[in-house]
Amino acid sequence: xxxxxxRFGNSSGIGNDNRTAIDDFxxxxxxxxxxxxxxxxxxxxxGTGKKYKRAILLLHGxxxxxxxxYLPWGYYLAIKTGxxxxxxxxxxxxxxxxxxxxxxxxxxxxxxxxxxxxxRASMTTIANVALSERLSEDPLRFMLSGWQSAEDVICLxxxxxxxxxxxxxxxxxxxxxxxxxGSFLGQILMLANPANLLQQSRMFxxxxxSLFSQMNGVSxxxxxxxxxxxxxxxxxxxxxxxxxxxxxxxxxLQQTSLGNAFISMIRESNRRxxxxxxxxxxxxxxxxxxxxxxxxxxxxxxxxxxGIHGKPPFxxxxxxxxxxxxxxxxxxxxxxxxxxxxxxxxxxxxxxxxSGFLN
Numbered sequence: 001x002x003x004x005x006x007r008f009g010n011s012s013g014i015g016n017d018n019r020t021a022i023d024d025f026x027x028x029x030x031x032x033x034x035x036x037x038x039x040x041x042x043x044x045x046x047g048t049g050k051k052y053k054r055a056i057l058l059l060h061g062x063x064x065x066x067x068x069x070y071l072p073w074g075y076y077l078a079i080k081t082g083x084x085x086x087x088x089x090x091x092x093x094x095x096x097x098x099x100x101x102x103x104x105x106x107x108x109x110x111x112x113x114x115x116x117x118x119x120r121a122s123m124t125t126i127a128n129v130a131l132s133e134r135l136s137e138d139p140l141r142f143m144l145s146g147w148q149s150a151e152d153v154i155c156l157x158x159x160x161x162x163x164x165x166x167x168x169x170x171x172x173x174x175x176x177x178x179x180x181x182g183s184f185l186g187q188i189l190m191l192a193n194p195a196n197l198l199q200q201s202r203m204f205x206x207x208x209x210s211l212f213s214q215m216n217g218v219s220x221x222x223x224x225x226x227x228x229x230x231x232x233x234x235x236x237x238x239x240x241x242x243x244x245x246x247x248x249x250x251x252x253l254q255q256t257s258l259g260n261a262f263i264s265m266i267r268e269s270n271r272r273x274x275x276x277x278x279x280x281x282x283x284x285x286x287x288x289x290x291x292x293x294x295x296x297x298x299x300x301x302x303x304x305x306x307g308i309h310g311k312p313p314f315x316x317x318x319x320x321x322x323x324x325x326x327x328x329x330x331x332x333x334x335x336x337x338x339x340x341x342x343x344x345x346x347x348x349x350x351x352x353x354x355s356g357f358l359n
Contacts, residue, residue, distance in 0.1 A: 004041055006036065006037045030092075030144075035098055036092055039095050039096050042067060051172075052084055052167060052172060055084040055168055056085045056086065057086050057175070058073065058074055058077070058086065058178075059090070059176065060182050061180030063221065063223065065101065066094070067087060077351065077354065091148040091149045092134075092141075110133060111125070111129045114132070114133060123218050123220055123223075124224040124226075128220060128221060128224055128227075131223050132227035135223060136227045139234035146184075150185060154189075156174075157197040160172045161197065175201050175202045175358045176190075176202070177206070177354055179206045179207055180206075180297065180328065182208065183209050186208075188258060188261040188262050189258075191275065192261040194258065202285045202286070202357065204288070204357050205286070205306075206350060207294055207328055209297070209305055209306050209317070210297050210298070211265055211266065211267060211268060211305050212266045213267040214300070214304070214305070217231075217296065219328070221329045287316040287353070288302060288318070290303075290320070291326065291328065292321035293327075295327075296329070297328060322343075323342055332347050
């Protein structure tokens with residue numbers, strides 16, 4: 001477990017004017033949530049006594065509060081590739097969020113209030129109510145959380161390049177294993193390639209890779225229908241209006257490589273030439289496995305985005321359909337012992353391919 005301090009909002013100057021909204025649930029400014037600024041991240045290290053020339057950065061999914069699901073993923077990748085695997089938390093997720101957001105007793109009053117006060121708040125659960133409430137209050141949080149996460153990853157990459165990471169040599173290369181919304185973040189980073197920090201990087205995507213417009217975040221484990229409807233309208237409609245009206249914040253957004261990459265990943269028509277040309281150049285550095293019955297980030301959207309709408313060169317995308325009940329949120333269900341052999345085989349299939357590509 002290694003310490004990290006996020007400097008986003010203090011030194012970057014991005015979104016400072018938009019980060020003062022009070023979280024009605026937590027009753028504190030986003031900028032003052034100390035867990036999001038000072039935290040520790042886990043690293044699987046396959047050996048001791050030496051530094052490594054490369055590592056794998058693992059980026060997780062939306063509304064995740066525990067690393068438990070990902071520990072076998074990181075362990076397997078570290079053992080198979082022989083390099084450290086860094087499990088890095090997205091802003092306001094995992095241990096970067098207040099514990100009460102994932103405490104059933106603490107969020108129950110919020111769940112009751114939301115079900116009574118928000119019309120058509122379907123799919124609201126104890127697991128998703130905190131994120132649903134926060135995104136409903138301010139849809140811009142989705143982008144600013146991603147922006148902070150991207151800036152933190154850039155800071156981590158700069159640490160590795162300068163030789164300041166305890167497990168990595170100077171100028172070590174970082175590859176990416178990304179899942180779900182972590183794939184969206186990874187794509188934005190690869191498209192932007194800030195300061196050429198990802199010039200030598202490869203990325204393996206699992207259950208992710210589509211444009212935002214092709215996602216459906218309504219889930220008992222992610223967000224409720226009201227929250228998704230609100231952020232979908234904001235990024236598909238309001239964002240374009242703000243850009244056309246040259247709102248100062250969104251003018252600044254377009255003047256950054258990360259901002260341009262983010263805009264290009266929202267919908268098909270946004271920065272299409274830039275997006276498709278860049279993905280085409282990266283085609284041999286990107287592989288993906290998507291699940292046939294994934295309803296959150298459907299396989300069709302991933303194929304369309306990474307397949308560059310039928311134009312070669314193509315990224316390698318496999319549509320996988322394991323022979324057991326699965327979902328986007330639970331690709332490897334472990335609750336049913338009778339399915340263990342099938343689940344283990346499916347897990348090995350995905351992670352053997354990932355480790356082979358990233359090795």
